[in-house]
Amino acid sequence: MQINKVIQVLEELAPLNYAEDFDNVGLLVGDATQEVSGILVSLDTLEETVEEAIAENCNMIVSFHPIIFGGLKKLTGKNYVERVVMKAIKNDIAIYAIHTALDNSFVGVNAKIAEQLGLQNKKILLPQAQTILQLTTYVPKKDAEKVREALFSAGAGSIGNYDNCSFSIEGLGSFNANENANPTVGKKGETHFEEEVQLNLTFPRHLQSRVVNTLQNAHPYEEVAYEVYKLENKNQHIGIGMYGNLQEAFTEEDFIERLKEIFNPHCVRHSHFSGKKIKTVAVLGGSGAFAIEQAKAVKADAYVTADLKYHDFYKAENKLLLADIGHYESEQYTKDLIHSYLTKKFRNFAVVLSQKSTNPIQYS
Numbered sequence: 322m323q324i325n326k327v328i329q330v331l332e333e334l335a336p337l338n339y340a341e342d343f344d345n346v347g348l349l350v351g352d353a354t355q356e357v358s359g360i361l362v363s364l365d366t367l368e369e370t371v372e373e374a375i376a377e378n379c380n381m382i383v384s385f386h387p388i389i390f391g392g393l394k395k396l397t398g399k400n401y402v403e404r405v406v407m408k409a410i411k412n413d414i415a416i417y418a419i420h421t422a423l424d425n426s427f428v429g430v431n432a433k434i435a436e437q438l439g440l441q442n443k444k445i446l447l448p449q450a451q452t453i454l455q456l457t458t459y460v461p462k463k464d465a466e467k468v469r470e471a472l473f474s475a476g477a478g479s480i481g482n483y484d485n486c487s488f489s490i491e492g493l494g495s496f497n498a499n500e501n502a503n504p505t506v507g508k509k510g511e512t513h514f515e516e517e518v519q520l521n522l523t524f525p526r527h528l529q530s531r532v533v534n535t536l537q538n539a540h541p542y543e544e545v546a547y548e549v550y551k552l553e554n555k556n557q558h559i560g561i562g563m564y565g566n567l568q569e570a571f572t573e574e575d576f577i578e579r580l581k582e583i584f585n586p587h588c589v590r591h592s593h594f595s596g597k598k599i600k601t602v603a604v605l606g607g608s609g610a611f612a613i614e615q616a617k618a619v620k621a622d623a624y625v626t627a628d629l630k631y632h633d634f635y636k637a638e639n640k641l642l643l644a645d646i647g648h649y650e651s652e653q654y655t656k657d658l659i660h661s662y663l664t665k666k667f668r669n670f671a672v673v674l675s676q677k678s679t680n681p682i683q684y685s
Contacts, residue, residue, distance in 0.1 A: 322669070324381055324415050325353040327360065330666050331383065334659075335422035335429055336527035339449060339559050344421045345387045350406055351415025357381055359671040362660040364652060365679035366416055367401065371408045377673045380414050383663070385430075385655045387418035423655065424561050425449060430606040431563035433658045434625070434651065437583050438602060439568060446562025446603050447615055448555035452526045458536060458547035459517040469520055471539035477522040477532045525556065562605035562612050564619050570598040573642050576623060580646055584653070587684040590629065590645040592637035599623045599642065606651040617641060627651045649680035 328348060340346045359379035363370050366388040374382050388405050398404045409416055423429040427445065435443050456477060460468045472478065524532050529549065537545050571579060576599040577589050602623045603616040609626030610633045616624035623642040627650070637643045660674040 322357050322667075323353065324348070324351065324355050324357055324417075327357060327381060327383075327663075327667070328353065328417060330663070331417065331419060332422075332527075334662055335419050335426045336525075337422050338527035339425040339452065340420065340422040341425075341561075345390050346418050346420050346422050349387055349389050349416045349418055350409045351381070351413075351417075353415075355380065355413070355415060357670060359673060360663060360667075361673045361675055362656050362663065363675035363677070363679065364649070364656045366405055366409075366418075367677075367679055368405055368408055369677055370675060370679070371405060371412065371414060373675055373677055374414050375412055377671070379671065379673055380412075382409070382414060382416045383659055384416060384418050385420060385423065385652065385659070387420055388416060389418075419659070421561070423659075424606065425559055427558040429658070430652060430655050431561070431604050433654045434604040434606055435563050435565055435602075437654060438579075438604065438625075440563070440565030440602055440604075441568065443563050443565040444619075445557055445560040446564050446605060446619065447612055448557055448560035450553070450555050451551045452556040452559045453523055453552045453554050454526055454529060455521060455523045455550045455552055456532060456536070456547060457550070458520050458540070458545065460520055461541060462516045462518050464541045465518045465520065468536070468539045469522075471535050472520070472522055472532060475524075475531045475535035476528040477524040477535075523552065525559070526551075562603060562609065562615070564601060564603035564616070564621050566601050567599065570600040573597070573599060573623075576642070577644065580625065580644055584646045584650045586646045586650040590634075592634045592641075592643040593639070594642070595639040597622060597642075603641075604651075606655070607648055613637075613643065625651070647682070649682065 337346050357380065359377060360381045360383055361374040361377055361379040362383050365386045366382055366384040370382060388402055396403050396407055398407055536547060573594045577591060580589050599622045601621050602625060603619060603621035605612050605626045608628035610629050613624060613633065613636045617640050621641050623644060625644045625646060627645055627648040629643060629645040634643055656674060660672060663672045
C-alpha cells in the first residue's frame with residue numbers, strides 16, 4: 322500500500338481544508354507513491370523520532386505538529402529542523418503533519434481532551450465560518466432521483482449528524498420541484514423542452530470536487546448547469562475548541578485536582594477562585610488565549626487550555642476559572658487518538674505509537 326492511501330484515510334478524519342491558514346499540514350517530506358512498511362505516530366518529529374522510526378522499520382511518521390513551519394531556504398543541518406528533514410530524506414522516511422486540521426475536527430484533539438474529562442453533550446467552541454456550501458442544479462424529472470442518490474453517496478445532503486434532510490437554516494439538503502419546463506441541451510446537442518426539477522443540496526466544503534464530479538457524471542446532460550454558494554451558516558461540527566458538561570459539579574479546588582490527575586502537569590496555573598461550582602467546561606488544546614471570551618460567551622464555568630500569559634488571567638473577571646495545564650500536557654493524548662484511528666483502519670502492517678516524550682519544557 323502506498324503512502325497516499327494513508328493520507329486519504331487521515332484526511333477522512335481531519336480534512337486539510339479546515340486547517341488554519343497559518344498552518345503547514347499534509348505531506349511535508351517524502352514521496353506519496355512510496356510503499357508503506359510501517360507508520361510511527363508521534364506528537365512531534367525530532368531527530369530521535371526519526372531514529373525511533375528507523376528502529377521500528379517505519380518509513381512514515383504521522384506527527385501532530387509540523388516539523389516544517391516556516392520556509393526552508395537551505396538544508397545544511399545548522400538547526401534541529403534542518404537536521405530532522407535531512408535525516409528523514411536520507412532514510413526514505415515520509416513525514417505527514419495533521420495539526421490544526423485535527424484541532425478543527427469534531428472527533429479530534431479537543432474531543433479527546435473532553436473525553437478524558439468525561440464531558441457530555443459536547444459542542445464546538447468556535448465553529449468555522451463558510452464551511453457549508455450549497456449546490457443548486459436542474460435535472461429532468463425522470464432522472465432526478467438517480468442524480469440525487471448519486472450526490473448523496475458523494476456526501477452531499479449531509480452536514481454533521483444530519484442526513485438527506487430538507488434545507489433549513491441549519492444547512493441541510495432539499496429536493497424542490499420546479500414546475501416550469503426549461504429548454505435544455507440533450508445528449509446529442511439538440512435543443513428540446515423537458516420538465517425539470519431543482520435540486521438544492523448542501524455539503525461540507527472539503528467535498529466540493531467530489532460532489533461536482535459526481536454531478537457531472539450522474540447528470541444526463543453533456544452541459545450541466547449548476548451553481549455552488551457559500552452559506553453564512555456556521556458548521557457546528559467543524560471548528561476549534563469544545564465545551565460540554567461534567568456529570569457532577571466540582572468545587573474549583575477539586576476540579577484543579579482532577580486536572581492534575583488526568584493530565585499529570587507539573588503544576589496548573591489558574592485564575593483566582595471565585596467560589597462557584599464547575600459544571601460546564603470549555604477546552605482547547607495548545608495555545609488557547611484567543612478563545613477566552615468565547616468560553617465566557619458559552620457560559621463555561623472553567624476553561625482549560627495552555628500558554629496563557631500574565632494578563633490573560635485578568636480576563637477571567639470572576640466569570641470563569643482559567644486553567645493552564647501546559648501545551649504538551651493538553652495535547653499529550655492526541656497521538657493515542659491518531660494511533661487508535663489508524664490501527665483500526667490498517668491491520669496489514671504496523672502502526673507504532675511513539676514511546677518518546679517530546680515535551681521541550683522541563684521543571685526543577
